[in-house]
Amino acid sequence: MTDAPATPQKRYGTAGDYVQLLKPRIMMLVVFTAVAGLVAATGVTGLTMNPLMAAIAVLAVALGSGAAGAINMWYDSDIDLIMTRTSTRPIPSGAVPREEAIAMGLIMSGVSVLLMWLASNWLAAALLAFSIFYYGVIYTMWLKRSTPQNIVIGGGAGAFPPVIGWAAVTGNVPLDAWILFAITFFWTPPHFWALSLLAHSEYEKAGVPMLPVTHGAKATRLQMLLYTVVLAGVSMTPLLTGLGGWIYAVVAGTLNLVFLYHAVRVWRSHAGDAGAPGTDQKMARSMFLFSILYLFLVFAAVIVEHAAGLHFPLKGL
Amino acid sequence: MSNDPKPGEDVFPQPAQLDAEGRAAQKRRNMWLGLALLGFVVLVGLTTAVRLSGSDTRKAEFYYNMKSTSASDEAPALPPGMTPDQAAPPPNLSEQPVVEEDVIIEEKAPEQ
Numbered sequence: 057m058t059d060a061p062a063t064p065q066k067r068y069g070t071a072g073d074y075v076q077l078l079k080p081r082i083m084m085l086v087v088f089t090a091v092a093g094l095v096a097a098t099g100v101t102g103l104t105m106n107p108l109m110a111a112i113a114v115l116a117v118a119l120g121s122g123a124a125g126a127i128n129m130w131y132d133s134d135i136d137l138i139m140t141r142t143s144t145r146p147i148p149s150g151a152v153p154r155e156e157a158i159a160m161g162l163i164m165s166g167v168s169v170l171l172m173w174l175a176s177n178w179l180a181a182a183l184l185a186f187s188i189f190y191y192g193v194i195y196t197m198w199l200k201r202s203t204p205q206n207i208v209i210g211g212g213a214g215a216f217p218p219v220i221g222w223a224a225v226t227g228n229v230p231l232d233a234w235i236l237f238a239i240t241f242f243w244t245p246p247h248f249w250a251l252s253l254l255a256h257s258e259y260e261k262a263g264v265p266m267l268p269v270t271h272g273a274k275a276t277r278l279q280m281l282l283y284t285v286v287l288a289g290v291s292m293t294p295l296l297t298g299l300g301g302w303i304y305a306v307v308a309g310t311l312n313l314v315f316l317y318h319a320v321r322v323w324r325s326h327a328g329d330a331g332a333p334g335t336d337q338k339m340a341r342s343m344f345l346f347s348i349l350y351l352f353l354v355f356a357a358v359i360v361e362h363a364a365g366l367h368f369p370l371k372g373l
Numbered sequence: 374m375s376n377d378p379k380p381g382e383d384v385f386p387q388p389a390q391l392d393a394e395g396r397a398a399q400k401r402r403n404m405w406l407g408l409a410l411l412g413f414v415v416l417v418g419l420t421t422a423v424r425l426s427g428s429d430t431r432k433a434e435f436y437y438n439m440k441s442t443s444a445s446d447e448a449p450a451l452p453p454g455m456t457p458d459q460a461a462p463p464p465n466l467s468e469q470p471v472v473e474e475d476v477i478i479e480e481k482a483p484e485q
Binding site for chain 1: 398
């Protein structure tokens with residue numbers, strides 16, 4: 057038996073296959089954080105956006121995210137075929153031809169940037185264009201296969217949506233917008249490394265230099281803990297600028313404690329080591345799942361405070 | 374009858390032969406593409422309509438309409454960095470039309 061990848065079977069793609077090409081789960085998180093940026097900008101500055109234009113701007117962010125996902129799948133189709141987790145994706149499974157994926161990615165990129173420009177302003181459109189370039193070129197084509205810091209630096213691509221949302225409303229990107237950026241940026245490493253602890257043999261097989269592959273599981277667990285500590289600090293800075301109020305303080309504070317608990321637990325475990333017990337692997341898995349909930353709830357707190365008029369800032373107390 | 378290929382026959386590829394399933398998949402794909410294009414057109418149309426409905430036509434008049442409709446109309450603020458001289462209409466479009474002085478020839482009263 058060899059590890060040679062199987063040749064994809066030719067089959068006709070369905071609409072679902074084309075949707076999968078856009079990485080819909082990532083798209084949902086991207087849209088959610090963009091909406092948070094949009095709502096927070098409105099709440100903080102008092103500037104409003106026509107609801108229809110705001111909806112089109114959010115749609116543009118979703119399309120941009122999908123475009124970046126399609127470009128990523130086009131470029132990574134060779135390694136997707138090698139890894140079990142990704143071998144059922146539309147291109148390696150033979151449902152969507154590579155040329156169609158890249159064509160779809162490029163056309164959607166153009167359409168999303170154009171729509172964003174029409175619906176809001178050139179700054180938001182430029183930021184959207186840059187974030188697609190960041191994910192599709194800087195992360196996918198350059199960083200992913202060349203450095204174990206790939207997802208640290210590449211995490212910037214996924215951190216742009218709240219900044220884009222903010223820029224769509226105000227036409228500028230003040231400190232508060234970059235704080236939302238920083239929260240997603242520092243959240244990315246512990247989130248992805250928790251997954252890569254579980255799948256590092258797959259990454260190794262595909263030749264992707266993820267941190268557990270190049271530096272081992274122990275170093276990765278330590279890095280996860282350190283990034284979680286930094287994230288806990290960064291996620292509380294909205295309280296200093298007035299972006300976050302009482303609700304945010306309670307939600308983010310509680311979530312940080314739970315996330316730190318997960319990080320310490322994984323750090324002390326043998327998750328990712330050869331022959332690690334199943335309970336340790338489960339710890340990494342539960343940290344991965346909790347990290348998704350963490351980001352969702354932190355940004356939900358921002359949305360609830362500013363959209364429902366429940367923003368009572370702690371600043372100045 | 375000659376078996377020679379027709380002009381261009383060896384240059385252009387043969388059209389893809391699709392089976393029934395392939396044809397159905399192609400039809401579905403075309404329908405989705407058509408809907409996506411329609412959606413794009415609708416979105417651009419909506420965006421244009423919203424932008425136009427929200428535009429201030431008086432700003433357009435600022436540069437080109439020299440006749441104020443009422444005395445209550447206030448002159449809009451100048452854009453940042455623009456001086457009143459730059460905003461002023463070109464001399465040949467002045468509000469007060471230059472009227473050339475007519476040459477009046479006084480007729481002499483007939484002598485009585």
